[in-house]
Amino acid sequence: MTEKVRVEVEGRRLVLTNLDKVLYPDAAFTKAEVIDYYTRIASALLPHLKGRPLTVKRYPNGVDGQFFYEKNAPEHTPDWVRTVTLPAPGSTKNREEIDFAVVDDLPTLVYYANLAALEIHVPMWRVAKDGEPQPPDTLVFDLDPGAPATIVDCCRVAVLLRRALADDGLESFPKTSGQKGMQLYVPWDRGPDTSGYAKALAQRMQAEHPFVTSVMAKKERPGKVFIDWSQNNPAKTTVAPYSLRAAGRPAVSTPLLWEEVEACDSPDRLVFTAPDVLERVAEHGDLFAPLTA
Template sequence: MKVPVKVDGRELTLSNLDKVLYPDNGFTKAEIIDYYSRVAPVLLPHLRGRPLTVKRYPNGVTGQSFFEKNAPEHTPDWVRRVNLPAPGSTKNRETIDFAVVDDLPTLVYYANLAALELHVPQWRVDDDGQALPPDTLVFDLDPGPPATIVECTRVALMLREVLGAEGLTALPKTSGSKGMQLYADWDRREEPSAYAKRLAQLLEKEHPDQVVSVMTKKARPGKVFIDWSQNNPAKTTVAPYSLRAREQPTVSTPLTWEEVEGCEHPEDLVFTAPDVLARVEKHGDLFSRA
């Protein structure tokens, strides 16, 4: 069944609204579109100007999925697109036409495509579609079992202290999966990956039982891997307020530092779409840098 709707003056056709995309709790496509529509006021500022990579789950989180960078030919002409170089493209493309989610209709359009996960780089494009220098520094904290997000919070507090001493204010969020991330405004004092790598190696040296800065799987059991490589301009990180394709409709959720400090159990920092809408109503955008 297809349903024509008008969103901020744009005409869209929504389909399969009763299709269950999270089987464990019956969360439907209609609920996904509703979530993204309602969280849009705090989500869109983190997507605007950033080339979009989506992870689509047309048959739900237990079905086949695929990453999509190139906006398909059938993408509506009102969706903003930017043509950018694609070094190392797996499909041997020299350039890719990325969509940019600048408005609610575009967000709803992608939600209707079952684009559950929204991933963006740490840089934006200008009005002419040219890439700008990175404006965000990110540290992705990934726990090696049996470590959990609880151990990530301890490392996040260490990183907050180091960044603070460097004059950078860190903002924490869950990954919506098993780890978490720290973001900071980036002043381009040097190449961001090199800077982030140095801080990760510093913490690894100071806390070798808790921190690892290399991606090697065998080095990570029981420790937290500080992934500094997410600052590579070719890489993306899940956006704040994006859904994740887990058993439940969990969300990459901005946190207060009090929540980070007080985390004692992994479930303390698990938030689903309804939880996040309630949090936004209470706190506004905890990731706002205004």
């Protein structure tokens, strides 16, 4: 029999289920702890989700079980969850449109946490109040190390990218991917062609540094850091700041101080779990706050 707990979150009634289910077996981290984390991190996380169509990775039987991506809001989604209907070019399910949820408030975040939506992914653009897609407001570089390279090498590349971006008058903000790599986010107000700019800069970095590649082909990547500029395609999403990741432990995609990036000499130094991140936000606030200013 499924355990059900009825709660009220900011005036919305929700039914939470299977709170004792262990979703991260290596850490004995339960669904209740997932919901608790997302509730406690909400003040930092929600500004980065507001207005952005949602894609989630759901793990109903935990990180060791099968998962699925979900873009379309489930049929049982409460009517108070904001949804926007957008074109779906290239949909794997041959849909012409998708009804995306938009996580604008805590009840919606808790609703998805209860669905074991461990990973939260969003695009670099938002929708207006009427649901109309807006130009990108963020540019992202996804730094992916090809073994034996690690996040230590990603940090080296991130520092170089930061300097190149600063030369172009752009500020950048680093975060871990919550897995083996990291991302740089750049506030953007220079028009719709983020991909063109990002690709040109990635290619320039490749030309200047032999340990960098801007080419996606696996054969080009061993021992190098791949600068994935293609995440700026409007159809693509990137894991959100403060999102959990599905791994052995409840690691989080964590905003970083540049001093941490510059000082990184071991991959273990930049691994942060949910409890770590709550402590970091209590100490530093939201290091990505300038992106939502």
